Amino acid sequence: MREPIPFPLDQPALDIDLGGTRVRRTVHPSGLRVLTEYMPGVRSASVGFWVGVGSRDEQSENDAARGSLGSTHFLEHLLFKGTPTRDAYAIATSFDRVGAESNAMTAKEYTCYHAKARDVDLEGAVEVLADMVTNSVLDQGEFENEREVILEELAMAADDLADVASERFFEAALGEHPLGRPIGGTPETIRAARRDDVNEHYAHQYDPSTLVVTAAGAVDHDRLVELVLRALAASGDPRWSIEADRVPVRRSASPDAGAESTAAPEAVATPHATPHVDITEKPSEQVNVIVGTTGLRAGDPRRFALGLMNSVLGGGMSSRLFQEIREKRGLAYTAYSFGASYSDAGLFGMYAGTAPQKAAEVVELARTELAKIADAGITADERERALGQIAGSSALALEDSDTRMGRLGRSELGTGELYDLDTSLERFHAVSDADVRDIAAVLHRQPATIVAVGEVSRSTLR
Amino acid sequence: MREPIPFPLDQPALDIDLGGTRVRRTVHPSGLRVLTEYMPGVRSASVGFWVGVGSRDEQSENDAARGSLGSTHFLEHLLFKGTPTRDAYAIATSFDRVGAESNAMTAKEYTCYHAKARDVDLEGAVEVLADMVTNSVLDQGEFENEREVILEELAMAADDLADVASERFFEAALGEHPLGRPIGGTPETIRAARRDDVNEHYAHQYDPSTLVVTAAGAVDHDRLVELVLRALAASGDPRWSIEADRVPVRRSASPDAGAESTAAPEAVATPHATPHVDITEKPSEQVNVIVGTTGLRAGDPRRFALGLMNSVLGGGMSSRLFQEIREKRGLAYTAYSFGASYSDAGLFGMYAGTAPQKAAEVVELARTELAKIADAGITADERERALGQIAGSSALALEDSDTRMGRLGRSELGTGELYDLDTSLERFHAVSDADVRDIAAVLHRQPATIVAVGEVSRSTLR
Numbered sequence: 001m002r003e004p005i006p007f008p009l010d011q012p013a014l015d016i017d018l019g020g021t022r023v024r025r026t027v028h029p030s031g032l033r034v035l036t037e038y039m040p041g042v043r044s045a046s047v048g049f050w051v052g053v054g055s056r057d058e059q060s061e062n063d064a065a066r067g068s069l070g071s072t073h074f075l076e077h078l079l080f081k082g083t084p085t086r087d088a089y090a091i092a093t094s095f096d097r098v099g100a101e102s103n104a105m106t107a108k109e110y111t112c113y114h115a116k117a118r119d120v121d122l123e124g125a126v127e128v129l130a131d132m133v134t135n136s137v138l139d140q141g142e143f144e145n146e147r148e149v150i151l152e153e154l155a156m157a158a159d160d161l162a163d164v165a166s167e168r169f170f171e172a173a174l175g176e177h178p179l180g181r182p183i184g185g186t187p188e189t190i191r192a193a194r195r196d197d198v199n200e201h202y203a204h205q206y207d208p209s210t211l212v213v214t215a216a217g218a219v220d221h222d223r224l225v226e227l228v229l230r231a232l233a234a235s236g237d238p239r240w241s242i243e244a245d246r247v248p249v250r251r252s253a254s255p256d257a258g259a260e261s262t263a264a265p266e267a268v269a270t271p272h273a274t275p276h277v278d279i280t281e282k283p284s285e286q287v288n289v290i291v292g293t294t295g296l297r298a299g300d301p302r303r304f305a306l307g308l309m310n311s312v313l314g315g316g317m318s319s320r321l322f323q324e325i326r327e328k329r330g331l332a333y334t335a336y337s338f339g340a341s342y343s344d345a346g347l348f349g350m351y352a353g354t355a356p357q358k359a360a361e362v363v364e365l366a367r368t369e370l371a372k373i374a375d376a377g378i379t380a381d382e383r384e385r386a387l388g389q390i391a392g393s394s395a396l397a398l399e400d401s402d403t404r405m406g407r408l409g410r411s412e413l414g415t416g417e418l419y420d421l422d423t424s425l426e427r428f429h430a431v432s433d434a435d436v437r438d439i440a441a442v443l444h445r446q447p448a449t450i451v452a453v454g455e456v457s458r459s460t461l462r
Numbered sequence: 463m464r465e466p467i468p469f470p471l472d473q474p475a476l477d478i479d480l481g482g483t484r485v486r487r488t489v490h491p492s493g494l495r496v497l498t499e500y501m502p503g504v505r506s507a508s509v510g511f512w513v514g515v516g517s518r519d520e521q522s523e524n525d526a527a528r529g530s531l532g533s534t535h536f537l538e539h540l541l542f543k544g545t546p547t548r549d550a551y552a553i554a555t556s557f558d559r560v561g562a563e564s565n566a567m568t569a570k571e572y573t574c575y576h577a578k579a580r581d582v583d584l585e586g587a588v589e590v591l592a593d594m595v596t597n598s599v600l601d602q603g604e605f606e607n608e609r610e611v612i613l614e615e616l617a618m619a620a621d622d623l624a625d626v627a628s629e630r631f632f633e634a635a636l637g638e639h640p641l642g643r644p645i646g647g648t649p650e651t652i653r654a655a656r657r658d659d660v661n662e663h664y665a666h667q668y669d670p671s672t673l674v675v676t677a678a679g680a681v682d683h684d685r686l687v688e689l690v691l692r693a694l695a696a697s698g699d700p701r702w703s704i705e706a707d708r709v710p711v712r713r714s715a716s717p718d719a720g721a722e723s724t725a726a727p728e729a730v731a732t733p734h735a736t737p738h739v740d741i742t743e744k745p746s747e748q749v750n751v752i753v754g755t756t757g758l759r760a761g762d763p764r765r766f767a768l769g770l771m772n773s774v775l776g777g778g779m780s781s782r783l784f785q786e787i788r789e790k791r792g793l794a795y796t797a798y799s800f801g802a803s804y805s806d807a808g809l810f811g812m813y814a815g816t817a818p819q820k821a822a823e824v825v826e827l828a829r830t831e832l833a834k835i836a837d838a839g840i841t842a843d844e845r846e847r848a849l850g851q852i853a854g855s856s857a858l859a860l861e862d863s864d865t866r867m868g869r870l871g872r873s874e875l876g877t878g879e880l881y882d883l884d885t886s887l888e889r890f891h892a893v894s895d896a897d898v899r900d901i902a903a904v905l906h907r908q909p910a911t912i913v914a915v916g917e918v919s920r921s922t923l924r
Contacts, residue, residue, distance in 0.1 A: 041503040044858055080779075088789055092779035097847040099854020102779075118857055148792025155747035156795050156815050159916075161621055283745040285617035317542075317554035317564075327550055330610025333618050353618050385559040392561020395580055396506055400862075454621075 002426050004417040007035075009248045018420050021404070024221040025412075031209030031246030032232065034225045035408040037216040039401060045122045045217030046405040047224075048114035049129045052212065052249055052413045053205040056108045056178040056342075070150070070185015071198050073106040077150060078198060079113065080104070081142040083135035086128065088142065094128045102129075108179050109251060109342055110413050116402060119218035123227060126215075130231030133211065134240050138202065143195040150190050157184070162353065164280055165288040165453040169349055172278035173294055173449040175271025179345050207239045208232060209246040214408035217401035250416055251343040270294050275448045277461070284454035287359040287461070291366045292349030293446035296439075298341040299415045304427040305435035306339055306348070311386035312378045313337045313369060313440075314350055318385065320369045321350060331358045331365075343414065348443050356459035363450055363461065374440035377433045391425055464888050466879040469497075471710045480882050483866070486683040487874075493671030493708030494694065496687045497870040499678040501863060507584045507679030508867040509686075510576035511591045514674065514711055514875045515667040518570045518640040518804075532612070532647015533660050535568040539612060540660065541575065542566070543604040545597035548590065550604065556590045564591075570641050571713060571804055572875050578864060581680035585689060588677075592693030595673065596702050600664065605657040612652050619646070624815065626742055627750040627915040631811055634740035635756055635911040637733025641804050669701045670694060671708040676870035679863035712878055713805045732756050737910045739923070746916035749821040749923070753828045754811025755908035758901075760803040761877045766889040767897035768801055768810070773848035774840045775799045775831060775902075776812055780847065782831045783812060793820045793827075805876065810905050818921035825912055825923065836902035839895045853887055 005016055007025060014025040022038045055072045081088045095102040100117035102125070113133060115125040157163045167182045174180030185193070213228050232240045270276075270293055296303050314321040314337025325335040335352040350366040378386075397403045398421060411418040419427070452461050467478055469487060476487040484500045517534045543550045557564040562579035564587070575595060577587040619625045629644045636642030647655070675690050694702045732738075732755055758765050776783040776799025787797040797814040812828040840848075859865045860883060873880040881889070914923050 042861075044861060089780060089785065092784075092789075093847055096778040096780040097850040099851045099856070099858065101855070101858065116858060118854055121854065145790070145792040149788055149795055152748065152793070152816065153795040155817060158747045159623055159815075285620045286614065316558040318551060318558040322554075323551065326611055327554075328607070330607040331614070333611055333615040353621075354614065355617060385555055388559040389561045392580055392583065393563070394561070396561065396563065396578060399504075399506060 001430070002423040004419045004423055007412055007416045007418060009250060009416070023408070023418065026221070026225050027248060028208070028225070028229065028242065029245050030232070030242040031207070031211075031248045032228065032242065033212045033248055033412055034221070034228060035212070035214045035412055036219045036221040036224060037404045037408060038219055038221070039217050039404070042217045042401060044116060044118050044401065045215055045219045046114065046116040046401040047122065047126055047129065047213070047215040047219070048112045048405050048409050049133045050212040050214065050409040050413055051111045051133070051206055052109070052210045052251060053111055054107050054109040055181060055183040057205070058178075058181075058201075068185065068193050068197055069181060069189040070183075071193060071201050072111060073184045074146070074150060074190070074193055075198050075202055076104045076106045076111050076113075077146045078138050078143065079132045079136045081146060082137050082139060083131045084137060085135075086131060091128060091132065094124060098124065100125050106183055108183060110409070112409060114405070122215075122219065123223075126224065126227050127231065130228055133206065134232055134235040134237065136202065138195060138199050140195050143198070147190060147193065150184065151187055154184055154187055154190065161282065161284055161286070161288045161453045162351070164282070165290050165351070165451050168278055168280055168453060169290045169292060169449065169451045170347065172276060172451055173270060173292060173347055174345065177271070177345060179342050203239070207246070208242065209249045212409055212412045214405050214412070216404035216408065250413065270447050270449065272447055272449075275450065277450045277452070279456045279461070280451075280453040281456055282454055285355075286353040287356045287452050287454035287456055287459050288351070288353045289359055289363055289461075290349045290351050290451040291363050291448055292347060293443055293448055295339050295346035295348035295443065296341055297344050297346050299343075300341070300346070302435065302439050303341065305431045305439045307390065308383070308386050308428055308431050309373060309378070309436045309440050310337050310339055310348075311389055312382045313373060315386070316389060321352075321366060324365050324369060325352055325362055329365075331362050335362075356455050358460070359452060359456070360460035367448065370440060370444050374437060374444040377437040383433070383436075387425075387428055390428055394421055394424070463892070464885040466881045466885055469874055469878045469880065471712060471878075485870070485880065488683070488687050489710060490670070490687070490691065490704065491707050492694070492704040493669070493673075493710045494690065494704065495674045495710055495874055496683070496690060497674070497676045497874055498681045498683040498686060499866045499870060500681055500683070501679050501866065504679045504863060506578060506580050506863065507677055507681045508576065508578040508863040509584065509588055509591065509675070509677040509681070510574045510867050510871050511595045512674040512676065512871040512875055513573045513595070513668055514571070514672045514713060515573055516569050516571040517643060517645040519667070520640075520643075520663075530647065530655050530659055531643060531651040532645075533655060533663050534573060535646045536608070536612060536652070536655055537660050537664055538566045538568045538573050538575070539608045540600050540605065541594045541598045543608060544599050544601060545593045546599060547597075548593060553590060553594065556586060560586065562587055568645055570645060572871070574871060576867070584677075584681065585685075588686065588689050589693065592690055595668065596694055596697040596699065598664065600657060600661050602657050605660070609652060609655065612646065613649055616646055616649055616652065623744065623746055623748070623750045623915045624813070626744070627752050627813070627913050630740055630742055630915060631752040631754060631911065631913045632809065634738060634913055635732060635754060635809055635811075636807065639733070639807060641807050665701070669708070670704065671711045674871055674874045676867050676874070678866035678870065712875065732909050732911065734909055734911070737912065739912045739914070741918045741923070742913075742915040743918055744916055747817075748815040749818045749914050749916035749918055749921050750813070750815045751821055751825055751923075752811045752813050752913040753825050753910055754809060755905055755910055757801050757808035757810035757905065758803055759806050759808050761805075762803070762808070764897065764901050765803065767893045767901045769852065770845065770848050770890055770893050771835060771840070771898045771902050772799050772801055772810075773851055774844045775835060777848070778851060783814075783828060786827050786831060787814055787824055791827075793824050797824075818917050820922070821914060821918070822922035829910065832902055832906050836899060836906040839899040845895070845898075849887075849890055852890055856883055856886070
């Protein structure tokens with residue numbers, strides 16, 4: 001069996017030919033990690049500055065100073081608002097004037113500032129991103145303005161019923177777990193946010209030990225390392241000093257703990273013991289439903305079985321959910337299943353948007369399809385199709401430098417090992433029919449969480 | 463000045479080295495057109511089967527047989543539902559089992575069935591798409607089921623306020639023009655749709671003279687032509703016969719008519735003489751506003767000036783709308799401007815999602831920014847930035863075979879000429895400051911259409 005590429009935190013250099021691309025990794029004594037994947041023949045590159053801090057790290061019992069809910073996302077916004085040498089307009093124009101795509105995302109376990117640019121424009125993008133991450137001024141005036149922008153962002157999300165359903169699902173399925181909280185906070189916490197709290201978060205969480213820079217495409221590894229180190233050194237702030245020795249931070253040091261454990265690796269327990277219905281009443285044409293439960297954490301060895309099961313259950317036009325809900329009964333336009341994994345917990349859900357009077361039937365159909373796989377497994381034809389779908393869609397996705405840049409970042413910050421395509425496909429092929437049934441059974445046994453958003457009062461759900 | 467590549471309807475073969483890629487075009491005596499762009503080093507391909515018929519062609523006065531509103535989109539759905547040799551499930555699995563991305567889009571002037579697959583899977587995708595386009599059975603049972611799916615699709619769109627705003631803008635700004643109608647029809651027309659109307663549409667509009675097949679990436683032109691001709695010949699239906707001689711159909715035979723005309727090419731007149739406010743009241747957090755007017759048709763020579771103007775006005779983080787509405791005042795999370803062009807009409811609009819109490823201010827700011835460009839033009843720095851943005855973002859977009867496949871299809875069906883990147887950039891560079899002011903002035907002079915969707919009753923707009 002092929003093995004994933006390990007990313008030990010104490011290994012200063014790594015250089016691997018992936019057969020087509022070349023992966024290099026540098027762990028600097030300061031704690032800074034730089035990973036690149038060179039793709040020959042490509043004329044552009046994607047670069048990401050990852051900080052291993054996400055919304056789940058806010059307001060932990062041990063560190064109230066990390067700020068109020070939503071402060072991680074608030075900080076992400078503020079990093080675009082200026083440094084001592086670049087104001088917000090200069091940052092915006094530096095990307096726009098070369099047609100680079102730049103953006104940032106705050107996730108539950110990390111924050112990433114990223115850009116995609118032509119090869120000749122990459123260095124400029126790296127310089128600006130490095131300046132943003134190390135030297136933001138978090139100006140009070142900009143802070144007040146950005147508070148309004150974020151409130152508009154939350155209002156926009158509140159008008160998107162599928163978005164609301166997803167947030168509700170996390171909260172309802174994970175209960176008090178920090179992963180259950182909404183990433184952006186709430187209008188209340190954003191109105192209450194103080195600049196000093198966000199600054200505190202920035203000062204305590206951002207330093208070379210939590211920073212990972214990844215790039216893919218037309219990228220020169222040594223040059224990237226040099227550029228990032230130079231930017232850190234130029235910041236002047238001692239917390240960015242590249243002279244200090246630091247241990248790089250990774251959330252879960254032991255990625256495949258479950259594999260070595262003698263106990264059967266169970267899914268994280270749901271916070272409620274019986275099926276739980278969570279309703280958000282909103283005027284709407286459709287009711288957006290998610291039926292699901294807690295799932296697998298990122299390093300769980302059963303994730304390949306889950307991936308195969310998910311492909312058959314709700315992964316495409318030929319999947320069971322699509323066929324049963326849409327193609328045979330016309331109950332929805334969109335129906336699919338999904339998994340989400342974090343260092344110590346995960347979620348699994350089935351989504352559909354449907355007319356209120358059809359909502360109960362859709363929920364029942366979704367649960368039945370999961371139960372059928374738990375009971376009877378999948379057919380040989382479904383298995384073959386799922387393996388083909390995973391191989392083909394992964395190959396297509398990996399043509400994009402964004403995908404490879406993201407894979408490097410998530411591997412480094414998450415499990416600490418990189419599954420290249422062949423290794424990962426080998427694991428999918430090794431999944432047995434019993435493995436698929438077992439993971440479906442684990443998910444089906446867990447008490448279900450049923451989220452419904454929209455005009456639920458008109459629906460058959462209550 | 464470089465010239466675009468002409469696509470004359472009577473030219474049987476074309477083979478052009480674009481410096482990096484190779485464009486080939488075949489016009490078969492049957493009327494069928496096949497265009498490819500070979501991208502060296504790429505291991506996948508995108509293929510599209512384009513039919514030069516869109517929602518605007520429904521229910522014209524001269525041809526009531528084309529079916530009711532929404533029948534073009536209804537037909538697009540039905541083409542996935544089965545042929546004599548493949549049922550809907552077989553079609554779905556044929557794409558899924560190789561992880562291909564497949565989909566279709568109904569636009570106002572064309573319909574496109576497309577797929578992206580690894581190079582080794584391309585032929586399979588072409589076979590299935592060709593079968594769908596030439597041999598669909600439009601089964602009555604599938605028709606009834608799909609009616610429900612489309613009603614759910616319309617319900618989903620009705621819950622998306624930005625989507626509703628866009629549809630309302632087309633109707634309000636174009637009035638009775640066939641381009642003003644919603645692509646998918648309405649719940650009423652879909653409930654009333656009859657299988658025979660849709661079949662009539664299929665039988666009368668789909669034949670080799672309206673069919674254009676385009677592909678980009680790892681594609682062999684001669685082989686693609688052979689595959690498509692073989693599929694057409696295999697259909698058995700005389701309307702697909704490749705023995706018959708047909709003249710290929712293109713919507714506008716004279717793409718740059720405006721350039722030769724002695725009259726100043728004006729924008730299409732708006733259907734109303736004074737500013738017009740169109741309100742859709744819906745419960746919401748944000749009001750979604752579009753301020754705009756009729757714009758330029760696809761072949762209008764001023765489109766390069768408009769593109770430059772649009773980039774400065776609302777094309778990125780550094781654009782005036784983003785800066786004035788979001789960065790300086792925190793009034794919105796999203797603010798941008800856009801143009802849409804069709805063979806004989808176009809639209810230009812400025813969009814923002816904002817709190818109800820800020821809606822009037824946002825509308826005023828947007829109109830003021832357009833007026834300022836009409837009055838004083840753009841700065842040299844803005845011009846340089848816009849040119850860089852267009853060059854960079856176009857280059858990045860053209861790395862994707864989807865973009866090139868789409869460019870071929872729209873060029874063939876639309877203006878009948880292909881602007882490669884260098885030619886197009888040369889036109890942008892040739893735009894003068896006066897050209898930019900002039901197009902802003904034309905747009906600003908037209909009576910404005912103001913669309914607002916959401917809880918407008920709470921807003922400052924009325």
